[in-house]
Amino acid sequence: MDRHEQSGMYYNWYDPADGRVLRRWPDSGDLVVPFVSSVDMGWLGAATWAVRNALPGARRRADRLTAAGSASNGSTNRPSGCSR
Numbered sequence: 001m002d003r004h005e006q007s008g009m010y011y012n013w014y015d016p017a018d019g020r021v022l023r024r025w026p027d028s029g030d031l032v033v034p035f036v037s038s039v040d041m042g043w044l045g046a047a048t049w050a051v052r053n054a055l056p057g058a059r060r061r062a063d064r065l066t067a068a069g070s071a072s073n074g075s076t077n078r079p080s081g082c083s084r
Helices: 038-054 056-070
Strands: none
Touching (some): 038 056
């Protein structure tokens, strides 16, 4: 999935059909200006941490998502004090 180049954060809206950054709302066709949110990135980090610890079968996928998001911004995407 494409990420915001300067911050490395994921965008907030993606097309569920192909995973591209959403630029038009599917139902209305209205313009969508891609944006990122540090709050939503925190929720994503917490969710991937919960998934990797609750569902061993999903651990690798959660780790890949976390690694992709943290590679360019130095974030661990994990709550402080939590280890892998």
